[in-house]
Amino acid sequence: xxxxxxxxxxxxxxxxxxxxxxxxxxxxxxxxxxxxxxxxxxxxxxxxxxxxxxxxxxxxxxxxxxxxxxxxxxxxxxxxxxxxxxxxxxxxxxxxxxxxxxxxxxxxxxxxxxxxxxxxxxxxxxxxxxxxxxxxxxxxxxxxxxxxxxxxxxxxxxxxxxxxxxxxxxxxxxxxxxxxxxxxxxxxxxxxxxxxxxxxxxxxxxxxxxxxxxxxxxxxxxxxxxxxxxxxxxxxxxxxxxxxxxxxxxxxxxxxxxxxxxxxxxxxxxxxxxxxxxxxxxxxxxxxxxxxxxxxxxxxxxxxxxxxxxxxxxxxxxxxxxxxxx
Numbered sequence: 001x002x003x004x005x006x007x008x009x010x011x012x013x014x015x016x017x018x019x020x021x022x023x024x025x026x027x028x029x030x031x032x033x034x035x036x037x038x039x040x041x042x043x044x045x046x047x048x049x050x051x052x053x054x055x056x057x058x059x060x061x062x063x064x065x066x067x068x069x070x071x072x073x074x075x076x077x078x079x080x081x082x083x084x085x086x087x088x089x090x091x092x093x094x095x096x097x098x099x100x101x102x103x104x105x106x107x108x109x110x111x112x113x114x115x116x117x118x119x120x121x122x123x124x125x126x127x128x129x130x131x132x133x134x135x136x137x138x139x140x141x142x143x144x145x146x147x148x149x150x151x152x153x154x155x156x157x158x159x160x161x162x163x164x165x166x167x168x169x170x171x172x173x174x175x176x177x178x179x180x181x182x183x184x185x186x187x188x189x190x191x192x193x194x195x196x197x198x199x200x201x202x203x204x205x206x207x208x209x210x211x212x213x214x215x216x217x218x219x220x221x222x223x224x225x226x227x228x229x230x231x232x233x234x235x236x237x238x239x240x241x242x243x244x245x246x247x248x249x250x251x252x253x254x255x256x257x258x259x260x261x262x263x264x265x266x267x268x269x270x271x272x273x274x275x276x277x278x279x280x281x282x283x284x285x286x287x288x289x290x291x292x293x294x295x296x297x298x299x300x301x302x303x304x305x306x307x308x309x310x311x312x313x314x315x316x317x318x319x320x321x322x323x324x325x326x
Contacts, residue, residue, distance in 0.1 A: 063299050069116035071123075077131070077182050079175055084110065084134035086179075089119040095127030099191040099324050100183055102131055102214070104176065104200030106223075106296060107163070109136040114296050115197075118313065122195070125317040127326055131183060135175045136167055169202075169224065176203045180213045191215050193320055197296045198223045198254075202236070209239035216243040216323045218316050221292050223254045225263075232259040237266045243273035245319040247312050250280035252292045277315055279308050 071089035078085050087110055101122065105115050110132055123130040176194075183189050194217045196204030201222025208217040217240075219225075225233050244267070248260055260276065267274040279290045281304045289304055295312040298305040320326070 063297060064112060065114045065117055065300055067113065067117045069113060070120045071116060071130075077179075077186055078134060079178055079182065083136075083175075086134065087116050087119060087132040089116070089123035089130040089132070091123045091125075091127050091129065093127055094129060095326050096324055098189060099128055099193070099215075100131060100187070100189045101126070101128050101320060102133075102176075102180060102183065102192050102194045104135065104194065104196035104203050105132065106198035106200060106293070107136075107159070108297075110134045118296060121313055122317055122320070125313075126320045128193075128320055128324070131179075133175075133179045135172055135179070173203060173206055176207060177210070177213060180207075191324070193217065193323055195220065195316055197221070198293055201225065205236050205240065205244070208242045208244050209236070211242060214242060216245075216319065218245045218247065218319055220247040220295050220312065220316070221249050221252060221255065222246075223292075226255055226259040230256040230258050232262040232266075234262065234266065237263045238270070240267065240270075240272055243319075243323060244275070245315065246274070246276045247295060247315055248276065248278050249288065249290055249292050249294065250278050251288050254292050275315075275319070277312075279312070281308070 069087070069089075071087050073085035074088050075085045077088075103115070103119050103122070108115075110116075115132055119130040119132050122128075180192055183192055192214050194204045194207050194214050196202070196218070197220045201219045202224040204217040204219045205222065205225060207214045208219075225236065227233070246260070246263070248255060251257065260278075264274065264276050279294065281289045283289050289302070290298075290308045294305055294308055298309050300306060
């Protein structure tokens with residue numbers, strides 16, 4: 001029996017960097033985010049092909065956010081090979097000039113404004129410069145010459161036949177490692193932390209097993225870390241040896257409860273500092289209104305999603321500030 005529909009719970013479970021806590025957020029609106037009430041959302045039905053266990057409708061649903069990016073594109077730290085410039089978000093007060101944040105996008109890549117706006121916010125509030133490289137071989141889901149935003153009827157077919165051919169997992173993994181080398185060689189950073197969203201969450205988790213590359217990782221509603229049965233890719237998590245923050249969604253079909261529990265148990269067993277935060281706000285039918293992708297692609301008009309996005313961003317900033325003693 002849900003006695004208070006105007007409240008949402010964000011639970012935090014952690015060891016190492018954060019204290020255990022339970023946060024209760026109060027919201028004033030019972031508005032439910034739906035495609036019919038938000039025509040600007042891009043929606044697609046679940047595919048019937050064999051890719052369906054990897055890509056879900058929330059992976060390719062997006063609301064473009066309002067705002068003007070404050071950072072700039074820099075060509076000299078791109079990876080080349082047909083990849084575009086890197087977006088650089090610089091804080092007004094750079095508190096640690098020897099440290100940087102490597103930001104890995106979702107499937108939509110650097111072309112959507114949402115990533116640039118969030119990178120700006122993380123940079124300003126953490127005091128660290130944030131780098132968002134173009135890691136995705138063209139075409140991108142929302143990029144020029146690709147499937148235009150708003151025309152998503154055949155997006156799953158497009159991803160299967162074109163996008164994944166340009167962006168196989170091993171290729172993206174190598175691009176991530178190469179970009180960290182570029183940051184250290186061309187910008188002189190001695191330390192790098194990483195945050196990855198959805199598609200990028202998998203690579204953030206992978207990098208957390210490479211102490212020669214990064215100091216810590218934030219993994220935000222990840223994809224490609226569980227198979228079609230919801231089983232965790234244990235090899236990736238077993239290898240993690242750096243502090244991690246996991247910003248998750250309750251009942252996320254891309255990273256379900258079983259995978260979340262298994263990841264936490266492995267990190268606890270291996271005594272690796274970890275924090276798991278689960279976002280949940282159920283509507284009258286019991287459905288979680290905070291869905292996979294919310295932290296980067298969530299609604300600007302649903303106050304519950306807006307508050308969840310803010311809380312997620314705040315946790316990311318807090319992790320980086322604590323990691324680097326800012």
